[in-house]
Structure formats: C-alpha cells, structure tokens
Amino acid sequence: MEKYILITSGRGPKECNLTVQLVFERLLKESDQYAISIETMREEKIDGLPCSFVLKLTGAEVELFRDRWIGTICWICQSPFRPNHRRKNWFVEVKDWHPVKGAAKMSLKDVQFKAMRSSGAGGQHVNKVSSAVRATHLPTGLMVQVMDTRSQLQNREIAVSRLEEQLIALERLQKATAENQRWKDQIAIKRGNSKRIFLGSKFKEQ
Numbered sequence: 001m002e003k004y005i006l007i008t009s010g011r012g013p014k015e016c017n018l019t020v021q022l023v024f025e026r027l028l029k030e031s032d033q034y035a036i037s038i039e040t041m042r043e044e045k046i047d048g049l050p051c052s053f054v055l056k057l058t059g060a061e062v063e064l065f066r067d068r069w070i071g072t073i074c075w076i077c078q079s080p081f082r083p084n085h086r087r088k089n090w091f092v093e094v095k096d097w098h099p100v101k102g103a104a105k106m107s108l109k110d111v112q113f114k115a116m117r118s119s120g121a122g123g124q125h126v127n128k129v130s131s132a133v134r135a136t137h138l139p140t141g142l143m144v145q146v147m148d149t150r151s152q153l154q155n156r157e158i159a160v161s162r163l164e165e166q167l168i169a170l171e172r173l174q175k176a177t178a179e180n181q182r183w184k185d186q187i188a189i190k191r192g193n194s195k196r197i198f199l200g201s202k203f204k205e206q
Contacts, residue, residue, distance in 0.1 A: 001062045004041070005069065006097040008052040015082075015090045017049035019075045022203045023092055024053055027069060031057075034065040041099075054097055069094045071195025075203065091194070098178075106164045112136045113159070115152060116145075135159035142166045 007023055009016035031038050042054035057066060073092050079085040115130040132147035133155040144162045146155040197206040 001060065002056060002058045003062050003066050004097040004099055005055050005057060005066060006052060006095045007055070007092060008095070009092050011051065012091070014047065014049060015075075015077075015079050015087075016092055017046055017051045018080070019073070019090045019092045020050050020052065022075065022198070023069075023073050023094070024050065024055075026198075026203060027055075030068070031059075031065065034061040035059050036062060036065050066096075069195070070096065072193060074194035074197045076197065076199050076206075077201060080201070094195075106137075106160070106167060108160070110138050111160065111163065112138055113156060116147075131155060133159050135163055137163050137167065140167065140170065142170070 007020050007027075009020045028038060036057055036059040039056040039058070040053060041056050042052075043050055044052045059065070071094060073094060075090045075092075076088055077090070078088055112135070114134045114136075116132040116134060117130050131150050131152045132145065133152060134143065134145045135156070136143045142163055144159050144166070146159045146162065148158055149155055198204060199206055
C-alpha cells in the first residue's frame with residue numbers, strides 16, 4: 001500500500017521551515033518502527049531550509065503511520081535565529097497529497113469508431129458512402145468527428161491524431177490545476193488543535 005503526504009510551513013518564517021526539516025527527520029526515524037519506506041518526491045527550499053516536502057509512503061502499516069502525522073504539528077521553542085523574538089510556537093501541517101495522473105495514453109483499443117455519412121450544406125450528402133468518422137476515447141470521454149476526406153481510413157487516422165492532441169491538452173490542464181491546488185495547500189495551514197507537539201531544541205514530543 002502507498003500514500004502520499006505533504007509537509008508544509010505554509011510560507012511561514014524561517015523557524016517554520018526549520019520545523020519542516022525537524023518533522024521530516026522525525027518522520028524518517030519513526031518509519032523504521034512501522035517498516036515504512038519513504039521516498040522524497042519533491043522538496044522546496046528557501047534560504048537553505050525546506051519549506052515543503054512531498055513524500056511517498058509505502059508499506060503494510062502505511063495507514064496507521066500516516067494517521068500519526070496528518071494534521072497540525074507544533075514546535076515550542078525559542079527561535080534559534082532570533083533569540084529575542086517573543087514568539088515560541090511554530091506550526092507546520094502534514095496533509096494528504098494526491099499525485100497528478102497523466103492523461104490516458106493513446107491506444108487504439110481504447111478508441112471507439114463509428115462510421116457516418118458526410119453531409120454538406122442543406123443536408124445534401126457529399127457522398128453515398130459512410131466515410132465520416134466519429135471517434136471516442138473511452139477512458140476520458142473525449143470525442144472528435146472527422147469528415148475531412150472522402151476516405152474513411154484517412155478520416156480515422158485524422159481522428160486519432162486529433163484525439164492525441166486533446167489528450168495532451170487535457171494533461172496540461174490537469175497539471176496546471178494540480179499545481180494551483182498544491183500552492184493553495186502550501187500557503188494555508190491550520191494553527192491550533194495540534195496533532196502532535198514537540199518541545200525544545202532536541203525536538204522531544206510532549
């Protein structure tokens with residue numbers, strides 16, 4: 001079984017980015033207890049410290065391990081960067097993360113073709129043969145209709161090409177949407193009602 005999680009500082013100050021690093025290190029240590037394999041899929045840094053990680057968790061106990069971390073994590077500690085700073089509570093959040101699925105790869109097995117008669121203006125038939133083609137990509141529901149030529153074979157080839165173009169456009173849209181959502185996830189974190197609280201420079205759990 002596998003799960004993906006996001007650790008994010010929510011674009012907080014440097015202390016929150018350090019908290020992300022400490023949470024990541026603690027998570028790695030605890031993963032051994034649950035026989036969980038962790039793969040870093042993505043890491044973003046600001047001034048040498050990570051502001052976010054996307055991690056892939058794999059193992060039989062992944063659900064139990066994940067549940068220990070999902071939520072707000074609070075680190076209570078004097079700032080190691082600003083000793084005179086009054087704030088001592090630093091928050092990050094661990095969230096579920098869903099990888100973007102690429103658009104389905106084109107396979108003729110997934111394409112349903114239907115022959116039709118090409119029709120011109122006024123409903124007059126261009127020809128008496130069903131040379132026009134409607135092609136539907138079954139996994140996505142994308143559909144094109146082609147009557148460019150008088151050859152059904154050529155129209156089928158054109159239809160496949162246009163479906164491939166639509167699949168590429170769909171994949172780009174999916175990635176853009178997911179990137180926008182990931183950005184929103186990174187900058188919005190919940191503070192309070194912490195799932196786990198850690199104390200001091202040694203990051204001991206309360």
